Ligand SMILES: [Zn+2]
């Protein structure tokens with residue numbers, strides 16, 4: 001191939017981890033040259049949209065250039081993507097991580113790096129360590145400040161972006177306080193994991209493993225969970241201002257009509273609560289009767305079995321009918 005116009009190949013290229021997100025690898029690559037990943041991406045010919053945004057966009061020409069610059073195959077560069085432009089709203093904007101996974105990387109003398117699975121709003125648990133993903137920096141207490149993945153002296157380091165010093169990952173993470181008195185047990189974990197698996201499959205158009213209420217050839221599981229997310233947020237009077245990415249907005253003919261709330265936009269505990277509710281309400285309720293309890297009014301006494309009926313009663317009157325339709329729909333596909 002004619003290499004004219006292609007930036008020369010780079011002498012130092014970190015090898016991507018098997019489960020690594022594209023942007024994570026790009027940040028590690030850029031760190032070798034003390035560059036910001038956004039600038040390296042521009043240099044390779046990606047349009048100016050930020051390296052994190054590239055996790056959802058395939059840009060064959062720029063991918064080929066990057067392949068030539070790094071010696072990696074075009075295929076491995078493409079395989080690191082974790083979403084599609086159509087499902088961009090399911091991809092998190094902020095960093096989340098599993099403390100154990102990052103610790104393992106550090107113990108191996110490696111850098112902190114991000115797994116693809118952490119980027120999607122369908123995932124709230126680490127599939128390897130069965131721990132809830134974290135989003136709050138243990139050093140400065142902030143979310144979304146970029147802590148833990150900081151470029152310094154040629155590599156990424158587990159530093160706090162706000163305070164500039166090391167993050168101690170060796171302590172135990174703070175216990176996750178789930179909303180509505182929901183608790184983690186074998187039953188709720190099983191449901192949550194099944195939903196996570198199928199949501200991730202639904203996001204890339206793969207056939208689902210389990211049956212869920214309302215799913216049909218014209219109705220995706222992701223759309224049903226988006227609706228449950230919205231009616232739950234309306235009920236608790238917590239509807240964040242829509243802040244979709246600029247590039248996503250530009251690609252929609254009517255972005256307000258295309259916009260949907262997804263768990264990716266919520267704080268982790270709330271996202272976990274919403275997904276846990278959805279995983280139980282959209283499964284076969286008979287199976288769980290008297291097995292999953294909740295405390296929707298947060299009275300600290302979680303002794304009410306979670307059922308479709310009391311979920312609907314709990315909903316804001318404005319969305320009750322809508323909620324009933326969702327949780328009473330027949331199983332599919
Ligand atoms: Zn882990």
Ligand SMILES: [Zn+2]
Nearest residue numbers: 137140147160
């Ligand atoms: Zn921090």
